[in-house]
Amino acid sequence: MYLLCRVLVVLALLQLAYSSCLAQLPQANWPTNGWRMATPESQGIDSGLIADAINTARQQGINIHSLLVVRNNYIVAEAYFFPYDGKAPHDLASVTKSITSTLIGLAIEAKKIKSVEQKALSFFSKNKIVNKDSRKEKITLEHLLTMSSGLNCISKGGEPTLWEMLNQPNNVQHMLDLPMVAEPGSNFVYCSGGMHLLSAIITQATGMKAEDFAKRLLFEPIGIKQAIWPVDPQIINHGFGNLHLLPRDMARIGVLMMNQGTWDNHRVINSEWVANATRSHIKTGNPRDYGFGWWVNPTGNQIPFEASGRGGQQISVIPSKNTVIVFNGGGFNTGEVMKQLLPAIKSDGPLPANPTAEAKLKEAIANAGKANTPTAISPLPAMAKAISGKTFVLQPNWTGLQALTLNFPTTGDPTARFSFIENGNMNRMEKVREVRPIGLDGVLRLSPNGRYGLSVGLRGKWEDEQTFVLEYDEIANLNSYTFRLTFTEKTVSIQAKERTGLFDEKFEGKLEEAK
Incomplete structure (x- = not known):
């Protein structure tokens, strides 16, 4: 018995010493203050296979903006595709929902919220809510987290409920007032507005915006220093989308979740919350199930859970390989690129150094960041001269464009000018007047100070004698618009389309009358 006690004491001392050693180990491999780089083979x-994936994406014109591969807390591959350079925070779209969910977990741990079983309406006792019935009173935070609230939230056809909400003076009140169509918890219906209610609940429970709460308890502890998070008219951060983070910071979120909420030997999020948030809670009718704001893949899938957003925003977490893969895009299928990436993870230990393959990857990354080769400029049609410098007043439309003017060069200059007045849509509420360059040689012309101060890129070409096709790419703001403008000397007919599917509409304009 005495010997057993001595053994136990020795083991306890060894454990204490081991813990002390861990605390004294260099912390550089945790990317709190910056990422360490490593060659893919060393991890x-x-x-070569990563290089092939990058080259294929570029050659096929896939609208990918960024690709990061992190293994063992090292960045082993980091590619940015022109015109995005990775220096500006990128719109995460619905990846934001996974962050909102995480903040609910943090609010529960901070004892600001009791549990996911707490009734949603308990946070809105001062609101006068219509269509209130026994079913609405049963809605819990878990129902909002799992998209099963039973509210009349329509997602098919471009999420009309979301756009209705955004066009209201009080977004939260609009969602609270929706009628019920199902018993809470009975079925999955994708509902961005429900996630916005969760952002409002975070504000009600903590007394601060979701963004400020995130900075204190999530972003700062893991080294995230730069974020853009738009708000509604009541200063509630968009819980459903529009959060902007750097790709490297998206990877930080993935690494945190992969480590069950622990970061650099410190607990940031309760491990039980992470496990609960990233397991299946409800069937969606699609191959993936839904957790608490995270998409959950079927058992056996190499990627058990991920955060996904419109246009190709994704954080894919692969705990079995200690790997996180991050994408940003302007409208592409991440699955096609992922098929090429996953086979590249070949060993749990280092591979032999391969200078040839490493050089191939370095070249692929460099090429991804280059603009495409300029094309020859065709002679401008007579219509270009006829409408150049003239202003066309437009019918009301989704984009908020009120008037536009095109100025074409009289020489061989490969740059035109696009001037417009915009009265805002869901992304920009104020009225603005802008003048931006247009590349006529197939290369985007970049200009600063778009939405949230981020750059935009424009290029265009004459499709025929009357039709000018203009591409307006918001780059880090995700949206990319194509305007097909068919002119007469006094009118313009516009077919406008957003690449990721936000809208597709036609509207008309007429020459501004002389004043």
């Missing part, structure tokens, strides 16, 4: 990954 068991084939450089």
Whole structure:
């Protein structure tokens, strides 16, 4: 018995010493203050296969903006595709929902919220809510987290309920007033507005915006220093989308979740919350199930859970490989690129160094960041001269464009000018007047100070004698618009389309009358 006690004491001392050693180990491999880079082969990954994926994406014109591969807390591959350079925070779209969910978990841990079983309406006792019935009173935070509130939230056809909400003076009140169509918890209906209610609940419970709460308890502890998070008219952060983070900071979120909420030997999020948030809670009718704001893949899938957003925003977490893969895009299928990436993870230990493959990857990354080769400029049609410098007043439309003017060069200059007045849509509420350059040689012309101060890129070409096709790419703001403008000397007919599917509409304009 005495010997057993001595053994136990020795083991306890060894454990204490081991813990002390851990605390004294260099912390550089945790990317709190910056990421460490490593060659793919040193982390068991084939450089050549990653290079192939990058080259294929570029050659096929896939609208990918960024690709990061992190293994063992090292960045082993980081590619940015022109015109995005990774220096500006990128719109995460619905990846934001996974962050909103995480903040609910943090609010529960901070004892600001009792549990996910707490009734949603308990946070809105001062609101006068219409269509209130026994079913609405049963809605819990868990129902909002799992998209099963039973509210009349329509997602098919471009999420009309979301756009209705955004066009209201009080977004939260609009969602609270929706009628019920199902018993809470009975079925999954994708509902961005429900996630916005969760952002409002965070504000009600903590007394601060979701963004400020995130900075204190999530962003700062893991080294995230830069974020853009738009708000509604009541200063509630958009819980459903529009949060902007750097790709490297998206990877930080993935690494945190992969480590069950622990970061650099410190607990940031309760491990039970992480496990609960990233397991299946409800069937969606699609191959993936839904957790608490996270998409959950079927058992056996190499990627058990991920955060996904419109246009190709994604954080894919692969705990079995200690790997996180991050995408940003302007409208592409992440699955096609992922098919090429996953086979590159070949070993749990280092692979032999492969200078040839590493050089191939380095070249692929460099090429991804280059603009496409300029094309020859065709002679401008007579219509270009006829409408150049003239202003056309437009019918009301989704984009908020009120008037536009095109100025075409009289020489061989490959740059035109696009001037417009915009009265805002869901992304920009104020009225603005802008003048931006247009590349006529197939290359985007970049200009600063778009939405949230981020750059935009424009290029265009004459499709025929009357039709000018203008591409307006918001780059880090995700949206990319194509305007097909068919002119007469006094009118313009516009077919406008957003690449990721936000809208597709036609509207008309007429020459501004002389004053």
